[in-house]
Amino acid sequence: MKFKFFFLISLFFSLLAQATLSINDSHSKLNFFPESNEINANSENILTIEISMDKGWHTYWINPGDSGDPATFEWELPEGFQITGPIWPSPDKIPFPPLMTYGFDDQVILPFVLKAPKIIPKKFEIGLKANWLVCKEICIPQSGSGKIKFPYQNVSSLSNVQLKEIKTRTVQKINLKNFKVISDKNLETFNLSFDFPANVYESYFFPYEYGFINYAESQNLSKINSSYNLEITKTTDSKNLNSLSGVLSIKTQDGAFNYEINGDSKALIQESNINEISFFTALLFALIGGLILNLMPCVFPVLSLKIFNFIEKSDSPKEVKAHGLIFASGAILTFLLICSVILLFKYFGIQVGWGFQLQSPIFLSLLIFLFIFLSGFFISSLNLNVAFTGNAVSSSSGYSSSFFTGFLAVIVATPCTAPFMGSALGLALLQPSYQTYPIFLSLALGFCLPYLILSFNPKLISFLPKPGPWMENLKQFMAFPMGLTAIWLFWILSAQLNRFDLSLVLVGSLITIFIVWLSNLKKSELRVLNKLKILLIILSVISLTFFVPISSSSEESSKVVVINDTNEFEFQNPTFVNFTADWCITCKVNEARVLKSSAVLEYLDSNKIDYIVYDWTERNENISVVLESYGRSGVPLYLLFKGGGADAIILPEILTETMVLNALRDL
């Protein structure tokens, strides 16, 4: 009974809330929300204005970009009152190639701060005159005015959706670690550099003022070691960056973050003259970095094989020389290939840095398989050269295997960044391509230098220990640094994938070990068995592709909610509810295959359907009650709410993408 009564009262209030100050114009509507119904003397109050536009229309930010104008508000206040604002939220990019504008699609929520004086009248009025421009393809000015009487009779508070919108767009004081403005008079760009604890997939700087940046040019985000670098194109006659001000927006898996740069960047500016001085330093650093790279745990084992090779052939200096050269050319070509790939990415506007590979779960998984495979081979008695090139020719020839070792050495080197190398490559990637190549070349040379020196000075080889059984033992020991690297890569991968996909990678690793075991089997007398073995190896390698996760699927960013009161289990907005638990395989399969598919996520997002997860991994009485009320004793349970308190539609336990999309469309 009590519940019903409360419901009636809230209905009464929500009806009254319709009377909130609203201004309608041809293509949009302005709504006014006070923080509370009363304004106390000597207080600060938030007044909020929401402009909601017809679908597809937008309005502009304080700096509209290449065209347009921001909304303006004129207030009529009783004596002693002061109003500041709007506090502009972080905008979106609204491109009209070749132009770029900044604004808000469909709706914008603008908070103001109203300061009340020490003495205020009992009743008073606030007048508002607003002008705003809405554009789709064309622009139409909108305007209107109204009066708001306080005390306010009809409180209507902001909805959760509106609050969420405010939260994701709120601009905070910049407090980023190592935030710097890096400028170079000679470059057409400047950089905002900052550290960020989470993985940033997109970042953009919105300047407050005209004349600092070229709006239409894309801003390129790159990652160098632990810091991010946003490259921004200046205008042809750029203002002094000392007074740069604007909003730096950072997007991560966990949401958006917006920071205000307040126009006093003097202390933050770092003049760099990368072009003039540091190119040669970069070359030198790259050379040293390449040298040090040899000692990294991921590379050293592979290279030790090469040295063994030299030792075994120490009686034939000519051959050693040839092998050294071919190995070096393999390594150098691979480095240049990687360099070209990076430049190609850069050309297409995809910003990558060294280590970009480690952001791709596909590449990471393949690397893990490779390292486990290598680890297996080191510990087994197989000859690596034979294994890779498939020809069991005596070690006296096999130039192709030397070339391949060079290639392999560079591939296994990719996860390792040696000291010096990072900064050199960081510089290299900021340079025009004619400077990037030399730096990579220098890195490659540094990498090969020890072998080139060895192979050209056969006398040096005689200083190395004589061949013997120690070589086999050392080789086997090398399996451990390789395994360690695989574990490290797996650890990185774990930040990008959910448990389900991670376990797939583990299964893949096991198959890799199976392949090693198969290849390691003694040759059988029966030819059929040998053929079967080869067939099995091929099949296993093919099956590996099923265990490579296609895209990153880190643990969901959706709301995980604890149910406190089961009576309130209804939703005002369209909502998809997922009851799940970590140990429920069906749930995880559904999530991986359907609920986290881009089609479903996009549909939920674009149609503003809330996605709520109730996690039952640890038993929760309240969730159990809800499950029971839908006739279930366990998870999964998928419910679809139309919103407005309507009953749920129950979806089957095993989902398909089409089924879910159809159900969502029927809402």
Next chain:
Amino acid sequence: MKKLLILCLLVSLNATALNIKDIKFINSEGKKVELSQIDSEIIFEWANLECPYVKRHYGSNNMQTTQEFAKSKNVMWITVISSAIGKQGYIPPKDAMNTFASFRSFPDHVLIDENGDLGKQFNAKTTPHIFIADKNKNIVYQGAIDDAGGSKFWTTDLNESTNFVRAVINDIKSKKPVSVSKTRPYGCSVKYG
């Protein structure tokens, strides 16, 4: 050749030192115009008669009086419409002169730049957007027509705003260096295709 052609040998755009003497185009009346053959200073006005900003400038007569002032000082006035066919503001070339005349605007030339070639060469962003070239065909001013842009635009009396175009013409005619050579253009985006 009904279609308008910009016979270009356009210099690549460098906003601070843009020289336009190599630009040639065919105006809305089918006449070939070579800027190198023109002796006077030139004002380029990017227009779109359906854009509310342009409408307000024409409605308040501000654009027309600015144009009259320019012509009284022997400065050529070229109006460019870079709206693509089918987009807001596009006018077929044959109607162009009459349409502007109905607004009591009489530019020396109208260029219907439906492919946006000239607009992109100049980097014209908004309607209105003004470019002024001196006698040597160097761009000495680019930006807004006046300082009425931004929040106050809809409430300002445009005839009382500070008119940058008049100021530039006065500077040029009194052989002074142009004091304000670049401002933020304001208005609707140019409706490129």
